[in-house]
Amino acid sequence: MLKLYDFLPSGNGYKVRLLLTQLGIPFERVEINILKGESRTPEFLKKNSNGRIPVLQLESGDFLAESNAILFYFSEDTEFLPADKLLRARVLQWLFFEQYSHEPNIATPRFWITELGKADEYREAIEQKRQAGYAALGVMEQHLTQQKFFVGDRYSIADIGLFAYTHVADEGGFDLSQFPAIQAWIERVKAQPNYIPITQQQF
Amino acid sequence: MLKLYDFLPSGNGYKVRLLLTQLGIPFERVEINILKGESRTPEFLKKNSNGRIPVLQLESGDFLAESNAILFYFSEDTEFLPADKLLRARVLQWLFFEQYSHEPNIATPRFWITELGKADEYREAIEQKRQAGYAALGVMEQHLTQQKFFVGDRYSIADIGLFAYTHVADEGGFDLSQFPAIQAWIERVKAQPNYIPITQQQF
Known part of the structure; x- marks a missing residue:
């Protein structure tokens, strides 16, 4: 299952949560408390060297960062992104x-x-x-x-x-x-x- | 011909100049001196209401803003953007x-x-x-x-x-x-x- 490294109050994380929910794609949410430095640990930096949430782990194990790039990835060929x-x-x-x-x-x-x-x-x-x-x-x-x-x-x-x-x-x-x-x-x-x-x- | 509203020292403008040149796509450059407020005139704001260069005018007359969106537009289906x-x-x-x-x-x-x-x-x-x-x-x-x-x-x-x-x-x-x-x-x-x-x- 997709794994979303996320911080609940984050609007950037919310963008991904909202799109995946509207697409009906299930995902597991992993809370990263950025207020406690959890997005800057050595372990997290292996997922995103820029030290920011959201990061999405695909089924392949690949990590994808930047909320708007994640939106683009999942919306291609759906009603949420125009074909033109x-x-x-x-x-x-x-x-x-x-x-x-x-x-x-x-x-x-x-x-x-x-x-x-x-x-x-x-x-x-x-x-x-x-x-x-x-x-x-x-x-x-x-x-x-x-x-x-x-x-x-x-x-x-x-x-x-x-x-x-x-x-x-x-x-x-x-x-x-x-x-x-x-x-x-x-x-x-x-x-x-x-x-x-x-x-x-x-x- | 494509018309690029641009400011020569701008790296954002340069991105578009470099890609179009490498693609062999001719364009006309229109210098907008942002130091003199030329990107905030009523006429320019009709091209990009956010008041920033670069703005590309397509042959259709449509305007496209944001350097990286312009890069994406022209690189699709070329060697400058992966198909995967x-x-x-x-x-x-x-x-x-x-x-x-x-x-x-x-x-x-x-x-x-x-x-x-x-x-x-x-x-x-x-x-x-x-x-x-x-x-x-x-x-x-x-x-x-x-x-x-x-x-x-x-x-x-x-x-x-x-x-x-x-x-x-x-x-x-x-x-x-x-x-x-x-x-x-x-x-x-x-x-x-x-x-x-x-x-x-x-x-």
């Missing part, structure tokens, strides 16, 4: 946007505030990320004003990738009330078949 | 590593020091990025000690993606002399057919 070449590149465009412009500015403050509980200690760093985080949300809002989903007007891994940290952005101090199109999209994602919330532990 | 599903996901793993763990820590100091010429003003921010940048180089060094290229032991867009900012890491204050495997890999990339340097303007 340009649309597939467009999905990747949004997933790279997520990892470069969105996640570092929206997920990181959430980690400091909600996971570490150190909002005061990180106050200055959080402020530095605020503007770029809202800019990323602005890009999403503008796109979702015209489209129901991110690519090809249907739910895909582009939505899963962006949903993971957007729907809990309030835990990083972001106010989504000024983004009505994002809020409506969040509800559309939550209404998808076999949706599971971020904190749900088991398949 | 797991190897293709592995290429994406390294490209997401590049955008999350490498580029923000290695390209950004280069931008501050070499493009803006403001090493003093950004001294503290540069120091903050130093450790994470060297960590990313360490992950690469470890991998390249065992492999000639990043995926499947042959040159692919994973190498192009990582080469762009690694080979000019010294311009961001990084010392590559402690990374012999990276140095040897840089020479292997430079020896590829139809290689062009980062500052070469035209196809």
Whole structure:
């Protein structure tokens, strides 16, 4: 069976949990407590030398890291990734946007505030990320004003990738009330078949 | 003809220039001076609402953003991207590593020091990025000690993606002399057919 090395509060881990659940693919979850350094042990670094979760162990024993690469791997030839070449590149465009412009500015403050509980200690760093985080949300809002989903007007891994940290952005101090199109999209994602919330532990 | 909205010193732009040149695909380059705000004008934001170069305009008129998504689009079904599903996901793993763990820590100091010429003003921010940048180089060094290229032991867009900012890491204050495997890999990339340097303007 697939083995997912994961940390329950992680949005990056959640992306993989959500897709595998929606695809009906069973997996075993192995909790790696990153707050206790468990993703930086010599044993874990053999699985991913970059020391980050999620890491997926395939049935072959191979390890695959980077949440969005794992999403791509499992969604090929399914309804969660378009077959059209340009649309597939467009999905990747949004997933790279997520990892470069969105996640570092929206997920990181959430980690400091909600996971570490150190909002005061990180106050200055959080402020530095605020503007770029809202800019990323602005890009999403503008796109979702015209489209129901991110690519090809249907739910895909582009939505899963962006949903993971957007729907809990309030835990990083972001106010989504000024983004009505994002809020409506969040509800559309939550209404998808076999949706599971971020904190749900088991398949 | 393809139109590449680009900024000559940009490693992200260079990735696309290098791949298209190696594929023998002609393109017109449109210089966007990001130092003068030209990537944030209303006209440019219609091409990429995230306000970043490179952006590629296809013959159809469609715009595609995010350097690594553009690499994927053009390399599918060519020798620059493996056909095997797991190897293709592995290429994406390294490209997401590049955008999350490498580029923000290695390209950004280069931008501050070499493009803006403001090493003093950004001294503290540069120091903050130093450790994470060297960590990313360490992950690469470890991998390249065992492999000639990043995926499947042959040159692919994973190498192009990582080469762009690694080979000019010294311009961001990084010392590559402690990374012999990276140095040897840089020479292997430079020896590829139809290689062009980062500052070469035209196809």
